[in-house]
Amino acid sequence: MAQKPASSAQGNPTRTQNLAIWAANLKYADIPPHVVQKTKDFFLDWLGCTIAGRNHPAISAIARFAITMGPSNGKSELVDGALGFKTSPAFASLVNGASSHVVEQDDLHNRSIMHPATVVYPAALAVAQEIDATGEEFIAACVVGYEVGCRVGEYLGKSHYERFHTTATGGVIGVAAATAHLLKLDAEQTLSAIGTAGTQAAGLWQFLVDATHSKQVHTGKACFDGIFAAYSARDGLLGAADILEGSRAMGVALVPGTTKPEAIDQNLGSDWAVLGSSFKWHASCRHTHPSVDALLSLMEKNGVAFEDIESVVTRTYQAALNVLGLSGEGETVHQSKFSMGFVLAVAAKKGQAMITDFTEEDLKDLTLREFQRRVTMEYDAEIDSKFPQSWQGTVIVTTKSGQVFHETAEFAKGDPELPLTKEEIERKVHALATYGGFTNTSRVNDLIQRGWSLENETNLTGFVF
Amino acid sequence: MAQKPASSAQGNPTRTQNLAIWAANLKYADIPPHVVQKTKDFFLDWLGCTIAGRNHPAISAIARFAITMGPSNGKSELVDGALGFKTSPAFASLVNGASSHVVEQDDLHNRSIMHPATVVYPAALAVAQEIDATGEEFIAACVVGYEVGCRVGEYLGKSHYERFHTTATGGVIGVAAATAHLLKLDAEQTLSAIGTAGTQAAGLWQFLVDATHSKQVHTGKACFDGIFAAYSARDGLLGAADILEGSRAMGVALVPGTTKPEAIDQNLGSDWAVLGSSFKWHASCRHTHPSVDALLSLMEKNGVAFEDIESVVTRTYQAALNVLGLSGEGETVHQSKFSMGFVLAVAAKKGQAMITDFTEEDLKDLTLREFQRRVTMEYDAEIDSKFPQSWQGTVIVTTKSGQVFHETAEFAKGDPELPLTKEEIERKVHALATYGGFTNTSRVNDLIQRGWSLENETNLTGFVF
Structure with a gap:
């Protein structure tokens, strides 16, 4: 290992290091069944959102960029089959991640005020397709992505969210962690991936003022940038070890108010981020x-x-x-x-x-x-x-x-306390596909059925409308 | 045009809009000869820095990412010929931009506290190669990149620099503007490119604490992200119009102290950023x-x-x-x-x-x-x-x-008031190539001579060691 672990003055691991160690070591078998189930629920929810957003002009422009700048011979798929090409994970997730954040129907992790699905699933799916990961490996990586991304979002907190699109700034770190897990990086490499992701964290709310297209840029680029962070960490690029709490790190630079340090690593493995996320039932903010x-x-x-x-x-x-x-x-x-x-x-x-x-x-x-x-x-x-x-x-x-x-x-419909039923999720996916102009209902049903048994899949190829 | 220009309450153009209009309209013929000469000086200086940095582990990791995620059949070249592949502009500039910021010998624009060469040249070179731009078109784009990037850096100011690596945060906008100029985007599209670049602005100093590799990530990614901003603007992606001074924009989110708004657009076309940049003569910070x-x-x-x-x-x-x-x-x-x-x-x-x-x-x-x-x-x-x-x-x-x-x-050697001579620039390029392990002196001389007559080049292919 080229990099020494970060440590506090007393030699104890930092909170970020605890998080990286936990992320690198999580096994599928450690994940409780109801967490697995919720991960599948949100995956299908995300898949529907992705096809629903495909006709937005921002997605056309981003897909055009992927075609111009990326390879056309990769193993990673675009959820919108009409685009008709396969590319590298970074570009497939760029397009899918952007597309899934168009219709404002993706999930919301309440405590972190971020949308984890729209960044975690597109990145993990594209990387899983590239490396032939199994359904179990994919689920474990997504659980890691939710956990790391949402914990960072909660650490950054409300005052950060007033200025930054936390889905992007926390999201890029979740993507890096999910990708690191799929690539089987060790804890030190995972810490590097987190560091490189964090120094790329960006995403401002200014686009809301004139209804421009940055929201989709933020999620697509969080995928791309987080994948960059993990792949480059695998290949020896060192990221700053304490990118959350260090003296020149995200907390200092990106949080005008107070951070919540304990959110980074308390109750890891018992308080699951996936269980704290909500479905969006209404189509509005x-x-x-x-x-x-x-x-x-x-x-x-x-x-x-x-x-x-x-x-x-x-x-x-x-x-x-x-x-x-x-x-x-x-x-x-x-x-x-x-x-x-x-x-x-x-x-x-x-x-x-x-x-x-x-x-x-x-x-x-x-x-x-x-x-x-x-x-x-x-x-x-x-x-x-x-x-x-x-x-x-x-x-x-x-x-x-x-x-x-x-x-x-007291709760919104879709909140963890008031989740959607399986049947409601299926209805929502069908409605989203219809909105996206995809009319092959039996194909949608097939994808839904595959989603329900995701842990039994030997690979993730074929989640294409 | 899909996008209305941003304007103040009185209907006057915003400062950012003035900057975009100027950038879109600049012609090579408008650029004074001494500005052209300085642009060539810094290009050669940059070229030397790029080959000097090639053996750093961060560059190997980033090049590996380019090989894994990018196409291998592009028209854009890596300055390090030993890497042996040509790719798309986004990836070529990612690698070259990272490599040119390794040895701390690239130029420094004093008033903005940023290093414009390490982001502007790699991006403009890669795009110019892709679209077969001429030497004159390349020079004009680089002048635009310096002007826009450094003016944004000066606007963001000292308090921003205390937290952020301005070379990345101002740089990504300079890259977007340079690329927009090469792609012949109009003023509204250029404004969109600036907006999309600004919402990706990132780069923290935390890596200095543990000597990790983010500095090269910042410059390489500024190239990639700025190119993304300009290409996607060409293809219809709308960026926030007032990304510098808007109510949820960079000034509010990324500047803890005071900004310098007049730096954005005062004296455009008379106070040239290229002339305000300094050579680094010593190899240290x-x-x-x-x-x-x-x-x-x-x-x-x-x-x-x-x-x-x-x-x-x-x-x-x-x-x-x-x-x-x-x-x-x-x-x-x-x-x-x-x-x-x-x-x-x-x-x-x-x-x-x-x-x-x-x-x-x-x-x-x-x-x-x-x-x-x-x-x-x-x-x-x-x-x-x-x-x-x-x-x-x-x-x-x-x-x-x-x-x-x-x-x-009062001035450092290499400052605008105390610039390097042509002979000193050549000595420096040779020293940088030697440091990078490139021993073919006559090849270095050939590249230097080509650099001195850059405005006469019909294309930018072949700046490879």
Whole structure:
């Protein structure tokens, strides 16, 4: 080994080193069955998201880059079979990772405020295809990717998230760890991969201001960059050992507020990140979900119809106000999913906010636009104090007849406490494929069935629509 | 055009937009001859640095990644001919950009505290080879790359540099602009390229703490990522329009102190970044150079020998104290170039601090180690107030016989005010090639001669040792 382990002044391992040691040593057999099951659930959820996003212009541009700059004779596949080429893992994951973050339907790890699936699965799938890994090896690598990525995201915390897209900055480290696990790197090499990933961590929220395409760049590049980190670590490139807590590391440079150091390595092997992640049931920004759930519940409980509602006040946490305040009224379909007012209007009118409920026509629907203007957001200190451990929302509805109703959603549908059923996951995957313009239902069913028995697969080739 | 230009509330163009418009419209004919000449000077300087760095383990690992993940049938060349393959621009520049930042001999743009050559030339060269650009087109693109990259670096400023490797964070934007110019993108596409580059900006100093390999990752990846930004902008990917000054942009997220907004677009076309860049004459960290020059001058003027010196106090600016304080006594050759004490010891003993003057043997030289411990650094408020416009250094030498001498270097050798001659550049390129183990002197001479008439070249193929 070229690199000495990082250690504190007392010679004890650093937290990051503990994490690397754990990641390098995790075996499939160590993973409890319900963690394996949840990993498969999120894999299928991710697969659906990936095909759903394929027609976005950002994905066309990124695929064009992969074709121009990458090889066309690799073993790693694009989930969108219509693209018709196989390439190296770095490029396949670049495209798949970008595509899976288009429709805002990928999972969300609550405590870290990041979307692990959209970076962990595309990278691990592409690398697994390259090296002929088994289903068990793939699952173990994904569990590692979730664990490392989400722990880093939680360490970086809320103040980091106010400035950076944690899915990218924590995600690139999760990708590096997942890739390192597939490549069977030892703990020191894994630590190097984490270090090289962390010094590439990037991703700003500025794109929300003008509805540009960086969100997909962030996830695709997190895959590429994390794979770079792990492969180069295998080949002798040394990464900074203490990239999280060191004196010139991520905590110092990328976190304006406080970090949460204990998140890095406490309860490894008992508190699983996969179990702390949530499905997105609604198609809008996750910060709107508690309010959507509360509003739908309030309307059902009290027999309130769309037309009855005079105004809605949603009480929420600061991070939601920051993100949802950036997109204005929502000039594009994408932006509209970041407008609390528009999302609540859609949910109230249609009784749901699924991916097919946000269209160009809806943007021009004056009843939605008028409702939107009667929604206001308010900061709620108690709700904020619980975030991001708990993503709550309260809505206060005043009806045209002057009645006032309150409702609080303690959990959003899809949260760890309220997960989707197998049947709901299948419905969601089908809806996502339909949205992506893929109409071969039996092919979707085949892929779903393969996903349910992922641990029995001898290789990962063929997850292509 | 899919994207509307960013504009302020008054509808005026933003500074970043002004910069993009200027970059997109610059013609070779607009560039004054002395700017062209300096661009060629730095190109040759860069070429030498690239071959000098080729044997570093980080370069082997990064080249291995390029071979594994990239195509082997591209048109872009590796400066190190021994690697024996041609690939796509993104991968060729990844390797060349990493290699040119190994030996700490590449240029330094004083006001932005960044090294533009090590990112601009490898990217522009690789893209020029891919698209069969002429020497004139290449030079114009490099001038654009310097201008945009260094202006962003100066905008980000000193407090950014304390946390981030500006060569990477400003550099990726310079690469995007240079590539955009070669691809003949219009101003709006160039603005998109700048936006996508900026949201990928990364690079932390943590690697200095344990002498790991991130410095080369930063420059190689800045090339890759900037090329990605420009190619994807060409193909329709929209980047955030105001990635520098926007409410969720680089200034807010990556600058703990104050930015310098006017640096973005003032005096475009009259104050050329290429003319503000310095050659590195000594082989050590640039922050040691003013002190080395002052010490050598003091010793010569006063007839002081290495053995006569009891102690040295160097008075310097804060950024130097920050960077030079990280590497301890210098356990590796690379680290030793970041130790003010060791560098001054080498210079005092050998009368120079060239690339061949830092060896494994020197690390074990007890006379150097003993001298090193008698060097102290002190903060100098006046010198700090002038930095980074001016990189000054004062040394105070006390001799064993009790004499005290002072000397201040107002400029370092290689500064814009004290540039290298053509002959000195050629000597330096030969020395760098020798250091890189390339012994075919006539081949080096051929490449140098080609570099001197770069504007007459019909294509950029063949800059290979």
